[in-house]
Amino acid sequence: MTTRNLPGALEGACHATPAEQGFSMPAEFAPHDACWMLWPQRPDNWRYGAKPAQQAFIEVATAIAESETVFVGxxxxxxxxxxxxxxxHVRVVELSSNDAWMRDVGPTFLTHPDGRLAMVNWEFNAWGGLDGGLYFPWDKDRRIRTKVAELLGVECFTVPVMLEGGAIHVDGEGTLVTTEECLLNPNRNPDMTKAEMEQVLRDTLGVKTIIWLPRGCYQDETDGHVDNLCCFVAPGEVALTWCDDPADPQYAISREALEVLESTKDAQGRSLKVHKLLQPGPLYIAEDEASGIDRLHHSHPRRPGDRMAASYVNFYIGNEVVVMPLLDPALDDAASAIIQDLFPSRRVVGVPAREILLGGGNIHCITQQQPSRAASRS
Structure with missing residues (x-):
């Protein structure tokens, strides 16, 4: 493993950036060699010692493992x-963590046209540190990326910028979508301007065009991660969380996003095709679901009646399957049918995912794809 520190994203690079070296972040719908997950056990986030959540994670891992190797730390x-x-056939490795959100604490993988694989080691502060963060400490989470780089023996670019994997989504052809609510939040990188953040994304991920959506889903405790609101499903096409109720705060958020998406060209000059996915519910934490959780002053509370940021967009695109959350019996089948139309060559697998949602995220949040090295050479 080679580790390179890249403070130059802001201060003048002492090494060539990943983009200058030819690396870029591929789309999630490109071929994978593997998927990485973590095992839930945190008693102040998952009820009853995470036993119900563990069963949901097992179903997700089993579904993804139909078509790619799955590592569970x-x-x-x-x-x-x-x-x-x-x-x-699911590979279990000892990989200590503070919680189980591999999308955010795991590596952002990069590929090179010559077949090399690399990864980005961003900074991490548990979604806001001491200013709105979700737990303390997060020291084990901060070491996960370098440990994965050691296990795989790949180059690791350390970028001293606070960024979680769920905050970005790319099309693999030069376009990235994110939210201002998250990436420009003062609890992440308070001294960075929007232009500076854009340069970091270009230098690190090899993107050309950055689409800024104003906000993420309503009540998303990650400060508006884009992967709960909008994701690329193909070049020039995105799925968007939608709401038809004008009285629901999500109504305005989704329409703001739609206006941006419909008025923006991607890096290839295409207008984006937007596929709407109605949000489940709204869904709220039940009285019995709030019980069985350790109450600690440094952890995000789980209270009866709290609204959860439920979204069908929070799915994982595997090699041959798309694993989606089942959250609302009234809407699950309709959402599944839309997702199946978006991925005709893949089989949609629905997994009961309310237990994951109770912890603050969903299927995309607990997974991180490792792109195929062979695909980068094609």
Whole structure:
């Protein structure tokens, strides 16, 4: 593993940036070699010692493993439990974490036309640090990216910018979508301007065009991660969380996003085709669902009646499957049909995911794709 620090994203690079070296971030719908996950166990975030959540994670891992290798990182004290419960073909590795959101604490993978794989090691402060962050400490989470780089033996670019994987989505052809609510939040990089953040994204991920949506989903505790609101499903096409109720705060958020998306060209000069996915519910934490959680002053509270940021856009695009959350019996089938139309060559697998949502995210949030090296050479 080679680690390169790149303070030059802001201050004048002492090394060539990943983009200058020919690296870029591929789309999630491009071929994968693997998927990385983490095992839930945090008792102040997951009820009843995370036992219900573990079952949901097992279903997600099993579905993804139909068409690609799945690695599940586990703390030592849960290793045996995870190994016994997960299917034999899912690979369990000791990889300590503070919680289970691999999308945000795991690496952002890059590929090179010559077949090389690399990764980005961003800074991480648990979605806001001491100013609105979701838990403390986050020291184990900050080491995950370098550990994965060691395990894979790939080059690791360390970029001293606070950024979580769920805050960005790319089309693999030079376009990135994100939200101002998250990437420009003062609890992430308070001294950075919008132009400076754009330069970091271009230098690090090899993108040309950055689409800024104003806000993420209503009540999203990540400060508006884009992967809960909008994602690329193909070059020139996005899925967008939608709401038809003018009295719902999500109504205005979705329409703001639609206006931006419909008035923007991507890096290839295309107008974007927007596919709307009605939000589930709205969904709220039930009285019994708020019980069984340890109450700690440094952790985000889970209270009865709290609205959850539920979204069908929060799915994982695997090699041969799309794993989507089942959240609302009244809308699950309709959402599944739309997603199936978007991915005709893949099989849509629905997984009961309310237990993941109760922890603050969903299927996309707990997964991180490792792109195929062979595909980058094609």
């Amino acid at each position: 586990v703390n030592d004290d849960q290793y045996e439990n995870a190994r016994i419960q997960l299917p034999d």
